[in-house]
Amino acid sequence: MKFNEFFEYHRKLYRLLRSQDKNLLSFKGRMHVYILVLSAILLGCTFFLLSFLEVLPSEKNDVANQLEVLLEDYDRSIATSFSKTARHGILLSQRLSAAFEQELADRNADFADLSDNPKLIEALEERSYSILEQTLQLADCSGVFVVLDATVNTSAPASRLSRAGVYLKIANINNSDPIDPILLFARGMHEVGSRHKHDFHNRWELEFSISRLGMFETLKNSAVPDLSRCFFFSPRINFEGTWENMIMLGVPLMSRNGTFMGICGLEINSLYFRLAFPLEAHSLPPTTGLLACREGALLAPAKGLNSGAYADNFSSSFSASLHTERKEKLNRYVSPQESFVGLEHEITLSPLDGANRWVVALLIPESAHMFIIHMKYMKMAIFGAVFLVLAYFLSYGISRRFINPILERIDAITAGKAERTEIPEIDDLIEYLSREEQAAPHVAEVQADMTGYTTFLKNIETLSKAERAVFNLYVKGLSAPEIAEELHVTIHTVKSHNRRIYAKLNISSRKELLLFINMMKPEDKLQD
Amino acid sequence: MFARILSLVLPILFSSLLLSGCRDSLLAPEAPVRLSFWHVYGAQADSPMNRLVERFNLTEGKEKGIIVNVTSLSNTVAIHFPLVAAAKGEPGAGVLPDIFVTYPKTVLTIGPERFADWNEHIPSDVRKSYVPAFLEEGMIDGRQVMFPVAKSSRTLFVNATIFDRFSADTGLTYDDLITWEGMFKAAETYHKWSGGKAFFKYDEWMHYSLINTVALGGEFFSGRKVNFDSPEFARVWKLLAKAALSGHVCMLNCFSTAAMTVGETLCGVESTASVLYFKDYMTFPDNTHLPLRLRVLPAPKFSEAKPLTILAGSSLCMPKSTRAKEYAASVFARWLTREENNVPFALSTGYLPVKNEAFSRIVKAGNFDEHDAKTQELYKTVNRLHRDYVFYKLPFFDGYGELEKKFCEEQMALFERWIASHGGKEPSEDILDAMFREFRECMERP
Structure with a gap:
């Protein structure tokens, strides 16, 4: 039953949000949406702040830092x-x-x-x-x-x-x-x-x-x-x-x-x-180390030796010179076969190096690098999504727990069973209503408001089939809980219908509804 | 309603979990499994296996997430010892590679229980496409601990450039080299003709004694020891000892290939895979060169012996490892033995492919015109071996590797000792008997 209630609630929430008639949104629904929006804003702010303060890990920086340390050792x-x-x-x-x-x-x-x-x-x-x-x-x-x-x-x-x-x-x-x-x-x-x-x-x-x-x-x-x-x-x-x-x-x-x-x-x-120079960087994607010659913008691995994951068993990847694009964090090395990102240090091997400018470089395939960046973003997205889902259910629970007692008291008031509660605001309301009732104008005075009654009568036709069913039972003199029982729906559904009936018939209270019903001619009452 | 949703979600959830446990999920292209690989194909030449490994890495390996790193290249003799040392954890021996190729003797020495079973990763319908005898060779204790990649036999490689001159002068022909009787006679003649040079070399000396003893109907092994009581073995061995003392046998500590290219000997019995290692020319001491033409013949046999030829060739082994590494190794093994990879590899290295269809086609083919002269010559002989000879599988047992090593070292040392004291002339029967007795003592000494 509780699950049915849960799904019924969400079905209605969805329909209301789609209808864009936010006025029909229940008190509980509003509170649910507000808490959810607040959670999303908090999550967004957290990400923004962490990113702004550079606390949020950036994979590009991580890889560059790790490569730099590894390159120091390798070099x-x-x-x-x-x-x-x-x-x-x-x-x-x-x-x-x-x-x-x-x-x-x-x-x-x-x-x-x-x-x-x-x-x-x-x-x-x-x-x-x-x-x-x-x-x-x-x-x-x-x-x-x-x-x-x-x-x-x-x-x-x-x-x-x-x-x-x-x-x-x-x-x-x-x-x-x-x-x-x-x-x-x-x-x-x-x-x-x-x-x-x-x-x-x-x-x-x-x-x-x-x-x-x-x-x-x-x-x-x-x-x-x-x-x-x-x-x-x-x-x-x-x-x-x-x-x-x-x-x-x-x-x-x-x-x-x-x-x-x-x-x-x-x-x-x-x-x-x-x-002799193995590269086992478990936290990095497969890394290749090169002792190569630099020739302007080109890195010539074919003039040197290499070790690591893509070493000689990928010689065709390193047979051609790699065009180097200098970047802030990681350089980009492009060969006809494959692109890499990495870092390099210049190294002097002998006093007669002359035209040979030796460099020691560490490269990782660009595709593998992109993959780990995407994985990182994916993890953050999953974290955010899980957070929002949790926030959604939590806000549903909170709004339900907070609003239900209020609704129960309101039902009690409408059923004429007003009694003191443990919620001061509700007690104040009960007190206020009872004072209002005592000070309420005589029925005869209300009858004078024929304009409202005319609108009421005219708009009865705009009620939907379900709303008309509820309305008819009010006409028969049933209370809201009795109507719920008669129609095999929850009291919340009846209340929901009530809100729409009030809106369509331009009335503001159950009292006014009952007044106009009493004013109706018997033939009007019989219409379906 | 909720039950209906659960009935939809749960099967999807379970399917995902099951799929994540399936084999393909053991590999991920983004986080490749790295396999270290020791092999023996082309150690001192342009290795076709290295090229194959690179092609695998750039194709199947890249697609599935496997990187094979060749971390050692040697030969079938040399690879045994570092593998055993690494397996035993000897100081300075390094780490056992993830996969390697070797003979069964290595697996037996290390212990078959330390190896993964290829059958756990290669389904039976796939295994059916391999030559059953090759798979059988790798079965130990009901487990497929070795997987065939390429097989070889033993043939006689003759330096035709020199032999044709020798033949023209002496009347001896290639037909004389079919039997050992003819070989020993040709060796004697060549020794005189060349001014004292050795005529032949045999790459694995124990194989000479083993295959010829068995071909003559004798028992070479008695349990796990050499059967010195076998008259066939005594005969075979003494004929070799006689040739060695007479200076007809090349005693250089190298493969026949190298000895032939420096003109130290005229022919050698060696693996069909030796074809990869021959240069196209000989080099003489005055730094001049001569083109080297090769003739390939079946390894000689004694005239009354059964026509047997050794079937050898190392196989792929993987020590037990993680599921991912074992599965990655099986993907690599299957890729290596695909016909489009295995046949060109076999033909370029002097091996035989391991799948039924490819093997039959290669050994029965009579035409290799599209290949170079060496390959044509070799596979014509392979065709002849398949037609006229019976392939003989070497018996391997625990301790075989050590026995073989000891046999070769003791025999070489013995020959050198006797050559130093009695060499240069034909030895008497008494000397040969004494040598055989001494060899027996050496072999029986712990």
């Missing part, structure tokens, strides 16, 4: 690691240079005699092997190499670009720093590799091609005795015929008399980089 770890790698490279160069000079002295040979002298080259490669191996064990890298400025056969095709040397690579990179690295012999004389019993790399070659090792000429031309001012991290190169992309550190090999003997260095491949 620092890369800078530290590359700096240590450079230090290992310089030490490697010093040790190799000393070993080569010693070997040449032992053999009473000069470095200039090296080309076309396979035996001497083999001796130097052999001498370098253990030094390279030790460096590979100690340094943060995936490979180590030495390139001599000499070739075994100057008459071989392409010998101009061919240089002897040794290149060792780690085969078992499955965490960033394998404790027990398995070595692969990637470059060097076959005899040297066989002697040390390391597997030959499937892409083994006897010598290096300096056409693929651009830094060889750079270092040869800029070599100075102070190696701390003369090392170089190359932009990414591919290990020919394999999936491996890598950045190479190069350091010149200088004899004590200033002769350029070649270069040596360390390799950081894409897999090693990915494992």
